[in-house]
Amino acid sequence: MTARTPDSARDIPEATVARLPVYLRALTSFAEEGTTTCSSEELAVSAGVNSAKLRKDxxxxxxYGTRGVGYDVEYLRYQIAREIGVTHDWPVVIVGIGNLGHALANYxxxxxxxxxxxALLDADPTxxxxxxxxxxxxxxxxxESxxxxxxxxxxxxxTPAIAAQAVADRMVAxxxxSILNFAPTVLSVPDGVGVRKVDLSIELQILAYHEQRKSIAPASEDAS
Amino acid sequence: MTARTPDSARDIPEATVARLPVYLRALTSFAEEGTTTCSSEELAVSAGVNSAKLRKDxxxxxxYGTRGVGYDVEYLRYQIAREIGVTHDWPVVIVGIGNLGHALANYxxxxxxxxxxxALLDADPTxxxxxxxxxxxxxxxxxESxxxxxxxxxxxxxTPAIAAQAVADRMVAxxxxSILNFAPTVLSVPDGVGVRKVDLSIELQILAYHEQRKSIAPASEDAS
DNA sequence: AGGAGTTTGTGAACGGGAGAACAAAACGAG
DNA sequence: CTCGTTTTGTTCTCCCGTTCACAAACTCCT
Incomplete structure (x- = not known):
């Protein structure tokens, strides 16, 4: 007998949080196609996950679902958006307007x-x-302003890696x-500040590792 | 010579594989500073992980370490590079030369x-x-050529999301x-093809979730 | 040479997430 | 109204990954 946590669920597992945006995108896709209802199986396929995992998430x-029927696309979409916190826009600043900064600003x-x-910020006065x-x-x-x-x-x-820590410090100050870091550096920030990193060469290196293994042991199985 | 399995370790956990590039970068950094030896603790701090985890990895x-001493920076760096498979360069093609493609090409x-x-490829003839x-x-x-x-x-x-699946199919054909996907779509590929995705808005949405939580329950702890 | 001090490598406990399997609930047919 | 069908929500089990803790091994100093 759980004490019913209707709105603000207490603690959502991190792995689930990382998948909610994927579900949100799939639901938006359904809505644009005019689909008003979907089953966990349909949504799971569209999101590329197991349906049991999706239901648990x-x-x-x-x-928010109805047994025997499925989920109302628009209703569920709103609920997820509300849980993530993207029912309203978040203001974001981008620091470092090089090649990548350009791309991000235009995304x-x-x-x-x-x-x-x-705002777009850059230390280079030119x-x-x-x-x-x-x-x-x-x-x-x-x-600051x-x-x-x-x-x-x-x-x-x-920014380039060399500048990233200083920028992060200044941001925190x-x-x-919350910081999304594209610079290839490990940032150290105080507790309570969230950091996520996106590292392009690391992703490629992970692929390279598996690629190398394929050519060495072609008869073995593969972990995507 | 190959009594044990010194060279091709059988199966490295996926979580470890994802961290090896980080260690590699930290070691490269040490080497550039002229450091020839480092302990697991030093390397762990530099890579932003627990030292026990690093040693297990x-x-x-x-x-490759020496008890009571630590690791030889250059030697370990080479061993990790060899394990990942980046002792030689991998050829890569980039498809979709928009804002992001530009940035990647110049990275x-x-x-x-x-x-x-x-090679840089784009379907747009202009x-x-x-x-x-x-x-x-x-x-x-x-x-193909x-x-x-x-x-x-x-x-x-x-590429834009709408074109990504077709591009992936063509690549596989x-x-x-191995595919690194920046388009905000779930790709479906045959078994044996490795896919990693980098999704900018998902990363921001994960940050937004935690950010929202902070303002709702400021006295609670945080999961980075 | 021997002991004190370090640091690695690993065994074991622990926690979280993935997937299978099933009971509960809603709908529709007759 | 009752029964069968469908699909959700949840429980249970297993596996992977993290962390602690400690023995093994190496260096340095006396």
Missing amino acids: LSYLGS SGFRSRGFRVV RKDEVVAGLDVRSFEDI IVAEHAVSIGVIA NGIT | LSYLGS SGFRSRGFRVV RKDEVVAGLDVRSFEDI IVAEHAVSIGVIA NGIT
Whole structure:
């Protein structure tokens, strides 16, 4: 007899949290196709996971399905969006407007999935004249006023590795509590600050490892 | 010579494989500073992991340390590189030369970490005149000859989501067996083909979830 | 040479996540 | 109204990964 945790489920496993955005995207896809209802099996296939896993994941949010019927696409989509916290947009600053920073600033997926880039910052003064994705690149020194003005809590680091830690420190000092790091460095931040890293060469190296194994032992099985 | 299994360790856990590149980078960093020896504790701090975990990870490769002393930086660096398979360069093709494709093509970290971009492909014929990062953008139709000529086994997808599955199919049909996918889609590929995905908005959404939680229950602890 | 001090490598306990399997609940047919 | 069908929500078990703790092994100093 559980004491019913209807809205704010207490603790959702990290692995589940990482999959919720995938479900959200699949549901959005269904909605765009005009599908109003889907079973856990359909949604699981679309998200590329096991249906039992999907049902267990959703059960952490509450009982939003109907037995014998399935899930209401729009309703479930909203519930997941609310749980993740993307029913409203999050302001985001991007620091480091090099090749990658450009790409991120122009990435339309951010805007459509709950994020709004409010500022582009770069330490290089020669970049201050540029306008990227409709925003003019501003000095990194402006971070304090920008974070304060827009109540920014999420920062993206797209600088060279050498500058990343200093940028992170400065972000934290100005109240940013979540950082997405594209620089190939291990960041150290205080407790309570969330960091996720995206490392392009690490991903390729993992692929290379498995690739090498395939050619050495072709008769063995494979772990994707 | 091969009494035990010193060279080709049988099966390295996936979680360990994902950390080896981090250790490799930390060791490279040590080598550049002139450090010739390091303890598991030093390396663990530099890689941002627990030292016991690091030692266990390294133990899957063999016993390359010396008790009471530590690890020889250069020797261990080479052993990890050999295990991952980046002692020689891997040829890579990038498909989709939009904003992100540009950034990837220009990313110097690939070259320095065991990968060589041999071709840039795009389905849009208006892009065929462009030269990016010293390579001219070629038609996606050329994939067959390029893959055959350079013995490419790793492909990078940086196309819009709508095109990603078709590109992946075509890659697989031409012998590519490892795919790094930046498009926000779930790819389905045959067994034996490795796929890793990098999804920018998912990473941000995970951060947003934790961020939302912080503001709701500030007295609770945090999972990074 | 021997003992003290380090540091690695690993055995064992622990916790979390994945998947199978099943009971509970809703719908529809007759 | 009752029964069969469908699909969810949940329990149970197994496996992988993390962490602790300690013995083995090496160096240095006396």
